Amino acid sequence: MNLFRLDNKVAVITGGGSGIGQAIAKVFGAQGASVHIIELNEDGGRQTAADITAEGGKAAVYGCNVAKQSEVVAVMEKIAAAAGRIDILVNCAGIAHVGRLDTTSEDDLDRVYNVNVKGTYNAMYAVIGQMKAQKSGVILNVASIASSVGIPDRFAYSMSKGAVLTMTLSVAKDFIKDGIRCNCVSPARVHTPFVDGFIAKNYPGKEAEMFEKLSQTQPIGRMARPVEVGTLALYLCSEEAGFITGCDYPLDGGFIKLNN
Incomplete structure (x- = not known):
């Protein structure tokens, strides 16, 4: 069986220039998607795109700061105008911060919030109108085990990933009648x-x-290996997962349930 193909699908991936986002972009490209990478680090994005096209896939890169809504909206409009649709959005752009409440400054909190929370919101906000018009679409957000359990010295990061989880549930609820699915994955390290x-x-x-x-x-x-997150993302964004929405998928090597 030829499962989990993304032929003729237009996929937008934020943070696709490195790490998990890069792995997701490459997996999607190998499965036939037209991959559109949104990256602050354009060099990393171009390398990912080059790797995809070298294997016969299709990829494009857009320099963009996901924390700035006007930039994200402009890029999404450009992609939709050129491709005619946006089938998949994967929100992977994110930053980390080490610190407890009493060692996290206001600037630290704002910096993490602007990328991890507002950046995820901006991308979903920018794509939801197109998906509603199509009456179809899949959104996948990258949360964290920190969305569900306490992690030492990760106050701001945990705040941001908890917000990603609950935004996922809200979007899944609000747009289910529009044919839009929204899920998230929660990796451990x-x-x-x-x-x-x-x-x-x-x-x-x-x-x-x-x-x-x-x-x-x-x-x-x-x-975990980045490609393991990529293959889970592939399943959740494929037609085979068409009955799944409003769910969080821990990819944690047993961390949440077995780490007692």
């Missing part, structure tokens, strides 16, 4: 370049030790 950079910066000389410690946080004994 995923081995991306960000993780390697964080370890190198904060634990110089102890990189291997800290990598193993962070890996063991997940009961399964390792971090």
Whole structure:
């Protein structure tokens, strides 16, 4: 069976220039989607697009700050005008912050909110009119296990990802009659370049030790691979998942249920 194909689908992926977003973009491109990458880091976006086209796929890149609604609306309008539709939106652009309530400044909170919360809102706001007109569409937001459980030293990040989860539920409820599905995925630690950079910066000389410690946080004994998030995203955005909306999917190596 030729399952999970995205032929003739127009997919927009924010944050598709690195990490999880890059993996999702590549998986979607390999499955036949026309991939449109929205990225603040245009160089990363161009590399992702080049990798997709090198494998025979279709991809385009748009420089955009998701925290600025006017920029996001302009890009979505450009994509819709050129492609005639937008079938899939994946909100993957996001930033992290380490700190508790008493060590998180107002500037820290605003910075995380503007990208993770407002950026997700901006992209959904910019695409919902097109999807309503089509009477179809799929939105997938990238939340986190921090949406559901307490994570030490992640006050602002947890706030933002909790908002992503509840925005997902609200959109799923409000637009179900318009043929629009909305779900989210909640990864635990995923081995991306960000993780390697964080370890190198904060634990110089102890990189291997800290990598193993962070890996063991997940009961399964390792971090997720970006492509594993990509393949779950593929399923949730495919026609085979047409009966699924308003759901959160932990991709956590047993973290939420087994980490007792």
